[in-house]
Amino acid sequence: MNPSDKPPVAIIGTGLAGLACADGLGQKFDVSLFDKSRGLSGRLSTRRAQAHTFDHGAQYFRAESAAFQQWLKPFEAAGHVRDWQPRHVTIAADGSKTTRPDGAAKKVFVPGMSAIGKVLVAGRPQWNLYLDCGIDAVEGQAGAWMLRAGENSFGPFEHLVFAIPPEQGLALLPVETHFTPALAKTRMLGCHTLMLGYAAHEAPQLDWACAHFEDDVLGFAAVNTSKPGRGEGFSLVLQTRHDWSQRHMEDDIDSVSATMKARFQALTGASTQASGYDRMHRWRYVSAQVFAATPEQPYLLDTQLGLCAIGDWCLGSKVEDAFVSGMSLATRLGGLG
């Protein structure tokens, strides 16, 4: 599997943390990337249904660190990243609205949030990419880790990077590491995302593009159509509050959908009758409440074993946190050799 004499590295998970790590490792390593999904980009996810486009994971992101801004530049120049300035409101329990201050510039990947994975991979033919390849087990020992996915086995790898949620990483860890306690203490909360695609005559008249709700059920809504490059079909994304979803994670999806629609109608007066598309996505791992690492070292690493873990949950719960975690680990591994 590794005809080159470069150290072989396996990265499990192709969300932005895994992708940034792979990119940061550059030409010094022989990089293999694995993901259980058919697509890249993890929680930067986009669904298309005829005229409608839904970013049903991350809605937008900020780039506050110089490293992230610099990394994004070529993608911005090529039109894969665009600024987005939505009218942002808070909707109170009585339905009253207040405009929120603009805050830092919001960015989106174009034509959907998942686009970054495809663009990146297209420019990195040297990567060994295995999609639809969920890793079930890790075997072997330091310096020679093997990955098992169903009947298939991959390796040996000198370094193994878990770029997956901490709960899933903990379940795959083959041995006790320095960072096992950090993984064990980090828990992520979930949420439900409802995607509504309206036919032209049904589209509600909303005078905002992003709404934060002061509500027990709903947390956030975005008019996806208002982002650059999303196409014409009016597309609305509704998200629950994490604490509500945590209590309703195993509920029947239709009853969750009905509850979300009722709350949205009550708070905004807008219809949820959407004949173009009407689907729910349940996210088990969205947002960490306790972080596993620190801004000084935003990744987990056991140098003796060659095992590492990265993800937004190392230092926050945002896209930029995932980037910083992955890129910082790459820099560290690059300096180890």
Ligand SMILES: Cc1cc2nc3c(=O)[nH]c(=O)nc-3n(C[C@H](O)[C@H](O)[C@H](O)COP(=O)(O)OP(=O)(O)OC[C@H]3O[C@@H](n4cnc5c(N)ncnc54)[C@H](O)[C@@H]3O)c2cc1C
């Ligand atoms: C609903 C929602 C809304 C959000 N809104 C925002 C927002 O507005 N702004 C913002 O900045 N951030 C937002 N986020 C958070 C943002 O999406 C994340 O911070 C970021 O995408 C995390 O990237 P990551 O690489 O750490 O993890 P992920 O993107 O979760 O990547 C992990 C990858 O690992 C794969 N995987 C898991 N187990 C295995 C296995 N055994 N084998 C192989 N592959 C495996 C998964 O398929 C996935 O692709 C939101 C997230 C969600 C879900």
